[in-house]
Amino acid sequence: MLADFQQALADLxxxxxxxxRVRQDPAILHQTYQLTDREWRRxxxxxxHRGMECACILxxxxxxxxxxxxxxxxxxxxxxxxxDIVSEFWTEYPETNVxxxxxxxxxxxxxxxxxxxxxxxxxx
Amino acid sequence: xxxxxxRPAVGLLYNPATPDLVNHAPELVEYLAVxxxxxxxxxxxxxxxxxxxxxxxxxxxIRQYVRGRLLAGHGLGLSLPSAIPLxxxxxxxxxxxxxxxxGFQWFSEHLSVFxxxxxxxxxxxxxxxxxxxxxEETFEIMRGKLLRMKSALGCPILMENGSxxxxxxxxxxxxxxxxxxxxxxxxxxxxxxxHNLYVGWRNDSPPPSEYIEExxxxxxxxxxxxxxxxxxxxxxxxxxxxTPPEVWQYAYDYVPRFKRLRAITFEFQETYYExxxxxxxxxxxxxxxxxxxxxNLEASAAHAR
Numbered sequence: 001m002l003a004d005f006q007q008a009l010a011d012l013x014x015x016x017x018x019x020x021r022v023r024q025d026p027a028i029l030h031q032t033y034q035l036t037d038r039e040w041r042r043x044x045x046x047x048x049h050r051g052m053e054c055a056c057i058l059x060x061x062x063x064x065x066x067x068x069x070x071x072x073x074x075x076x077x078x079x080x081x082x083x084d085i086v087s088e089f090w091t092e093y094p095e096t097n098v099x100x101x102x103x104x105x106x107x108x109x110x111x112x113x114x115x116x117x118x119x120x121x122x123x124x
Numbered sequence: 125x126x127x128x129x130x131r132p133a134v135g136l137l138y139n140p141a142t143p144d145l146v147n148h149a150p151e152l153v154e155y156l157a158v159x160x161x162x163x164x165x166x167x168x169x170x171x172x173x174x175x176x177x178x179x180x181x182x183x184x185x186i187r188q189y190v191r192g193r194l195l196a197g198h199g200l201g202l203s204l205p206s207a208i209p210l211x212x213x214x215x216x217x218x219x220x221x222x223x224x225x226x227g228f229q230w231f232s233e234h235l236s237v238f239x240x241x242x243x244x245x246x247x248x249x250x251x252x253x254x255x256x257x258x259x260e261e262t263f264e265i266m267r268g269k270l271l272r273m274k275s276a277l278g279c280p281i282l283m284e285n286g287s288x289x290x291x292x293x294x295x296x297x298x299x300x301x302x303x304x305x306x307x308x309x310x311x312x313x314x315x316x317x318x319h320n321l322y323v324g325w326r327n328d329s330p331p332p333s334e335y336i337e338e339x340x341x342x343x344x345x346x347x348x349x350x351x352x353x354x355x356x357x358x359x360x361x362x363x364x365x366x367t368p369p370e371v372w373q374y375a376y377d378y379v380p381r382f383k384r385l386r387a388i389t390f391e392f393q394e395t396y397y398e399x400x401x402x403x404x405x406x407x408x409x410x411x412x413x414x415x416x417x418x419x420n421l422e423a424s425a426a427h428a429r
Contacts, residue, residue, distance in 0.1 A: 007243075059251040
């Protein structure tokens, strides 16, 4: 069904790891989504297209931009730890917000436990 | 006394850097498109209090700059092809903003899936515009929403072609055929983003000429120009620069055919404003006027100034 196709495409775009798993075993799409054969073939073709990498990059860039603009010092302080912290958050909360402030607040609130965890190794 | 012109207006998609640019060349900017999504904080349908919180200072600034200029609305958040009901509160909020700013001449939205149907929150956003399945099911989803929007906003609706990196195979209709049908059935007109076509071509889609040749020229009411940049082996629609020469070439080749064209609009991202430079942007506006001068519109599309 169309709604499941759209959700699956959004989920794939938000997760390079999910893309990799679907490339290895396209049948796993049927475990989560109700798809016609045609929809399943379309998703399989999309996930194997070279542009999928770009869509995934763009998704992550669009989520990183609000943080880089609104909490740049936090991003700088986290350094190489930033990648893991935001990746974990983005996996848990794949839905974004077009408003940079709201996206930043959501990220900051949700990442607080992860930041505490990182505090010992990074923030000190 | 207003005078009627037989060429499209030249303008900008409004962003926080626009006032400075307009101050440098007020006579070159005849049209502004504003994005309601950027003029409020939307706390979503599940908000415990008021859902939309307007950015009053920004709206007041726009009010000053739209005076004496053609005004339209440009949306991002309605995601009309999504298999979800139309966000009526959102549409009503756009209608209120339109009335507040003196009335949008038209309202455009993106032909892409931006909201996901089964997110963990209502109106969950996908993070970028995703490609659309062009078939009867999507057409019927859009038909109902477009009719409702036209009625609520009281102005024509335009749908804009997107830039996608992953083409959908085995479609029932091509994108231009889908847009043609939307227009033929009186549901909406087309906002043709020439730079988006260039982005597609740079990332392995067919050349823009194929797309434009298939599109009904009478459907096109606005065009977008803009620039992007290369990243990780792809060309991005980042609105980070001036319109590339190839896009200008499509514009000169095809825009004079669009007899209902009302606006030629340049898009740039405000964070690149200083890097692009005011002088270069003024030169871009001048070139847009040269392009507009190549058009000879039908009387019904001519507008007063």
